[in-house]
Amino acid sequence: MSDRRTPAGEWEGKRVTVAGLGVSGIPAARALHGLGAVVTVVNDGDDERSRAQAAELTALGVTVRLGDGATLPEDTELIVTAPGWQPDKPLFLAAAEAGVEIWGDVELAWRLRGPGAAPWLAVTGTNGKTTTVRMLAAILEAAGLRTAAVGNIGVSLLDAVLAGEPYDVLAVELSSYQLHWAPSLRAHSAAVLNLAPDHIDWHGSMEAYAADKGRVYEGNRVACVYNAADPATEDLVREADVEEGCRAIGFTLAAPGPSQLGVVDGILVDRAFVENRQKQAQELAEVADVNPPAPHNIANALAAAALARAYGVPAAAVRDGLRAFRPDPHRIEKVAEVAGVTYVDDSKATNTHAAEASLAAYDPIVWIAGGLAKGATFDELVTKSAARLRGAVLIGADRALIREALARHAPEVPVVDLERTDTEAMSAAVREAARLARPGDTVLLAPACASMDMFVNYNKRGEAFADAVGALAAESA
Template sequence: MGSGQVTSSVPFEFQGKHITVAGLGVSGVPAARVLHGLGARVTVVNDGDDERARAQAADLAALGVTVRLGDGATLPEGTELIVTAPGWKPDKPLFTAAAEAGVPVWGDVELAWRLRGPGAAPWLAVTGTNGKTTTVQMLASILKAAGLRTAAVGNIGVSLLDAVLGEDAYDVLAVELSSYQLHWAPSLRAHSAAVLNLAPDHLDWHGSMEAYTHDKGRVYEGNRVACVYNAADKATEDLVRAADVEEGCRAIGFTLGTPGPSELGVVDGLLVDRAFVADRRQNAQELAEVSDVNPPAPHNIANALAAAALARAYGVPPHAVRDGLRAFTPDAHRIAHIADVDGVAYVDDSKATNTHAAEASLAAYPSIVWIAGGLAKGATFDELVTGAAARLRGVVLIGADRALIREALARHAPEVPVVDLDRTDTGAMRAAVREARRLAAAGDTVLLAPACASMDMFVNYNQRGDAFAQAVRALGTGA
């Protein structure tokens, strides 16, 4: 870890500045409103020119904001700052023109960070390829159990701009940050931060795994108290070592094994802390039982340890970790147990939309009939299948890119029976569940962990998970 003292961001005067907001939508519209309210001369540029965009443009125009629809590539004359929606790719012509003109580019996270007032609530930040939302929600639950005023913000819950500028006063914020948001947040300096894990994702946006990893690592820059990393994922520790942090900031690991000094881990069914104790070489502090984590799958226990590490870095007492984890209820479609039918458990992890998430889900059960498939997004499945092969009792494939998984199964698990459903209509899920029931025996788990996106068959992963749950409940009624 670097030891350079990091100063806070330089104040920015918005009054009278020519500011371009790139993109309408969930971040662009509120950013435009806020900047206009601060006295900036705001122009919004947007690639699309559909009915929704025109309605948003009309609302902003009524305030005096200029909106250019169907032209997100041209840099408006006189622009002194761009505030972009996080999803806009860095190689867009607008940003190339900005770089040539020396115009800075911020995302909504950077804007929120700059707009914090005196004595603003510190940020406990979480990023990673998978588990961000669950970890941030666990963290917020722990902080609330400690009696702190907090909210889960960023990619989820309350928007960061609302959290920073709203009337609610917070003691501390639990902040979920995507790699997109971190890319456009150059001056963010968290109290403490965690990178949960790193696996190839969004490489079409970042251009390379190196660039994706670099953007994730930005979350550690300037941390004051703790940089939390995954001891089982060396790449996260490497990012800590490379980070330039404030003097005294500590590297804190989390592990599913017995923790060493300056780590949190698991001993005899207990979550324990050997980082935030008086004598971490000799002592450990019990925080909670593994059974307090809902559900107690290995990757979810890792999420709980990361949340606990950030909470402990903020000074939360041990009992609040236990109480917060007990109070936490996971979102739908995240390793959610739907029902037991004839001794077979049916589990919905429709949120496992990439191979890394599916790998964690498959590792949670000893004997699985796996329902998988959808849009692969350029993924390959050999490593996933190799790791899960010993646990598979059968596989049911659905979706547009199912052949990629079928071919990986043929190479690495040829003895596992596979049902390839040659259909992509929404009714295919009921057929998939029926086929899975036929393959399963008592004691098995039928697991929907698609390792793929859902948009070939469903509106989103929520609808896919709902279809699975409906099909399972139909089994129970004999329908």
């Protein structure tokens, strides 16, 4: 397998167009300029923030064209794109016609690795990527390794690759967008956590979405980690062209078979990276070491453990890393207990697959849901979760889709449909949920939808939920 690198000397005078400002475009422009490339940044937007970013780059000697992301700059030899730019944009169609190669920031980082660069342990999937990558980094740190959680998690891969002090190994979160633009990536080991319909408008079809996710396995050297409960992930392993000797490693919430990690009597165990996997198993950690110990989060922990074990990390480091890990906010986060009712914020559950996993972790539930559906349907989600529902409170632009699914598949579940979309709507939703809940219930914010109809992002939605719960607790005190 090719392990492509582009030596620093080859960038001198190369005319590179960077598509998009932001968390990937700005580091790419700076890095390329520093290597001697002639860099032009093109950006669709021309707002105050874009102008401020452009001014910083212009001061370095980078050309920036705001409000014109469609035209291919003259003599462009390479495009480096922000991952979210869709493949059918006019800029890329012009590049294809001109025979100009297109890389993403991940591809650029991969090409800029120096000799002896840190291997990558890569994670993708529809849901759970960030949590798994941060768990993996915690495990690697517990093993005494210099590492970082990078990629789609918000930390620039370019900054990590070009860091003055080298890393031992990198825990890399990769989105389907990033993988689409990273043809040369060859990870040490990689995991696809799950596959469910998402970003179909960008990829064009579920098949194309899955194929881009599957790119993470191409050229893997040691392990392709898949979800035994999600056959589509194992199918991607079968289709991948990997290094000779690379193994398929499954993770499961059941007792593991050979070459799997799983759970036995509340213990996370490894039957993949042991001397005699037919007869032996290595205890890694207890389910209680996983924070929080919801089923889908245990699956995340097993995937992280599999990648760490593929890298040779001892069992004790898996346990210590999982104990040290603290989840990011708005991911099945317990906010408070008020009058015997537990309030949980999973605002990050922005699609049906994530919401299904969240709903499976509690019983009984008063469910707060709704927002922008992004083309999703809710019949399957409601059918699977109906038996757990005490009631539902619906908010947001596309709440009617959820209400109709509840009417079809859970007509006995009380539903409150909140038409209001003002800033106090979440407070009203929490109060309605409290009215429906009984002691021992969980009020769960797992919207199954994006937030931008009512909130800037899922973080603000989760904060509004926490504020409303806090006000309720203060009144009950």
